[in-house]
Amino acid sequence: MDADRRGGLRTPIFADDEAQASGSEAREHEVHKAAGHCSDKALKVILCLQFLEVSAFYGVYLNLIVYLQDVLHGDSASNVTAVNSWAGVSYLMPLLGAAVADSYWGKHKTVLIGLSISVVGMAMVTTSATLPSLRPPRCSPGAYCAPATLSQELVFFSGIYLCGVGIGASKAVFISFAAEQFDDDDDKNTSGREAKASYFSWYYAVANVAMLTAGTLLVWVEDKVNWGLGYGICASFVVVAVVGLAATAPMYRLVPPAGSPIKGVLQVLVALSRKVNLAVPDDATELYEEDGVKNPLLHPLHERLQHTEQFRCLDKAAIVTAEDLEDGDLNRPWRLCTVTQVEELKTLLRLIPIWLTSAVYFVANTQAQTTFVQQGTKTDSHIAGGAASVPAASLTSIETVLAAAYVTFYNRAVAPSVAFTPLQLMGLGHATAAxxxxxxxxxxxxxxxxxxxxxAAQMGIAWLLPQYAVMAVSDASLSVGQMQFFYDQSPETMRGASTAFYFLSISLGNLINSQLVTLVASVTSAGGRTGWFPPEMDDGRLDYYFVLVVAITLLNFAVFVALAKNYTSKRVR
Structure with a gap:
């Protein structure tokens, strides 16, 4: 990428600003040119570090339910609940991480601290899997399997939750930190937007390669060699990521925290509460919108949004009253907000219902990492006439490969002629999940x-491939569509946290599935019945649970279609 283009500055838009800005422009140009020169290298380093981070996370995640089942001897329902709860917390952390990064620490420091916390957790997990005193004894065939003691569970679960909190808090921030390496002017031209979009494509590719590495190499080491060694490799990946991020700090473009976007939302609500009894004017031009700043070199111009008729009650926050004009200072955002601030809140309110349907979608999607894997443990894992054995958790790697292949096929064969909109891609994801x-x-x-x-014959593990193949299409369609949709539709001041919405939907979906499994297990086992989730899967009815998930997913799809048809897109002036 052309470093001069990336490092270029905004041209003053007022003639009387040019003289005072010229000297500053020359100095700033040299600084940005130097930063732009190393940003390509910085992005490559960041992508390598993200590979290590994603590999370590999924090295724990993909095989976690197998560890709980085979090593800690948990029952089927509690294992699914434990994995869903952990994944839910892990994917909830990106929202907290984004808020802390935007308000206090900045992105680089937040990622560094988050990964450091996960190193501590990885060390505890590795120790738990290595020392015999921290895990229950192995089960003998036909004998009673002693469950893990409270202290053994405390060490292991403390470790994985520290790991989940640390990596989770840094995950979305890491993505926006990489995009921050581009100069702000890149968003103002087509080639700049394409260049930034190419990073997200590279991240998707790197994340898939990392998940493939975790689902094959790391899962194989954990399952076939030694759990302690497998978790130790995951820990070493995070250590290298922390050291690498700290050592390469001088090459990054570090942007100080600009304040949380939540503050703007609160300002609109407070201003609205002060003027709740006022009538909204029929002419939207009477609402307050500040003019562009005089010197855009010192105060960057942000997009201004057009007024929309939806949620008109919020427009009261932008009504100019006599009290606002008394001292001639209209720059009091807790009393008078701009139309753009109000429209940003309106946009957020339009996005929330669609985001909620994505959260429900992940109730179906998360089956690939939980119940699908449990199915695999009850099949014959031998393939090629018994020449090789495939661990059940490695089936997720096939989903990863198919998802990458599907995205490549779509971008090269479908998109050039019949490109789907982000909402259409999300709809395809909902339908194929069912x-x-x-x-x-x-x-x-x-x-x-x-x-x-x-x-009592065992089904071959290859019979599970079709469900993973269809889920690959679903996951790729909804994930790409949702990230693109939220990035495009989120207000400019909230784009840094737009990726956090994606991870938050995963979090909420896992938590919903966790509670759903607990409820179904409790209801179906009432009165001494076997239930759908007994300790022995062959005695249960997991197929009935799948039918229930299909029904929920189809209902959710219908709601999504209704919302998509009535969605009002963001309009920039």
Whole structure:
């Protein structure tokens, strides 16, 4: 990328500013030119560090349910609940991390501290998996399996939660930190936007390679060699990421925290409360909107949004009253807000319902990391005539490969001629998620019939591939569509946290699924019945649970379609 273009400054838009800005412009140009020269290298380093971070996270996540089942001897329902709860907390942390980074620490410091916290957690998990005193004894065939003691569970779960909190808090901030390496002017031209978009494409590719590495190499080491060694490799990845990020700090473009976007929302609400009894004028031009700043070199211009008729009651926050004009100073945002501030809140209110449907979507999506894996543990893992064995958690790697292949096919074969809008991609993701879980329900019903037959035959693990293939299309469609949609539609002041909305939807989806499993297990086992989630999967009815998830997903899809049809896009002046 052309460093001069990336490092260029805004041209003063008022003639009387040019003289006073010329000397500053020359000095700033040299600074930005030097920063632009190393930003390509900085992005490559960041992508390498993100590879290590994602690999370590999924090295723990993808095989966590197997560890809880085979090492800590937890029952089926509690294992699913534990994984969902941990994943939910981990994906909730990006929102907290983004808020802290924007308000206090800045992105670089937030990522560094978050990854450092995860190093402590990784060390505890590795120690728990290595020392015999910190895990229950192995199960003998046909013998009683002693569950983990309270102290053993405390050490392990403390470790994975520290890991989840640390990596989770830094995950979304790391992505926006990389995008921050581009100069602000890159958003003002087509080539600049394409260059920044290319980073997100590279991140998606690197994240998929990292998940593939975790789902094959790391899962294989944990499952077939030694759990302690596998977790130790994950810990070493995070250590290298922390050291690398700290050592390469001089090459980054560090932007100080500008304040949380939540503050703007609160200002609108406070101003609204002061003027709640006023009538909204029929002419929107009577509402307050400040003029552009005089010197854009010192005060960057931000996008200004057009007024919309939806949520008109919020317009009261932008009504200019006699009290506002008394001292001639209108720059009091806690009493008088601009139309743009009000429209930013309106945009947020329009996005929330669509975001909630994405959260419900992940109830279906998370089955690939939980119940689909449990299915795999009850199948014959041998392939190629018994020449090789595939760990159940490695099936997620096939989903990762198929998702990457699907995105490549879409970008090169479909998008040039018939490009879907972000909302259409999200709709495709919703619909195919229901299809994937429906396939899983049919497969599980067949597996249970085979396991309950006279010969008690085991289904081959390859029979699970179709559900993973359909889920790959679903995950890629919704993830790409949602990130693009929220980045495009989020107010400019909130784009830094737009990726946090994606991770937050994953978090909420996992938490919903966790509570759903607990509720279903409790209801179906009432009165001494076996229930859908007994300790032995072959005695349960996981296929019935899949049918329930399909019904929820289809209902959620219908709600999404209704919201998408009535959505009002953000309009920039």
């Amino acid at each position: 299809g994937a879980v429906a396939v899983a329900a049919c497969t599980e019903a067949c597996r249970l019939r085979m396991a309950g037959g006279q010969e």
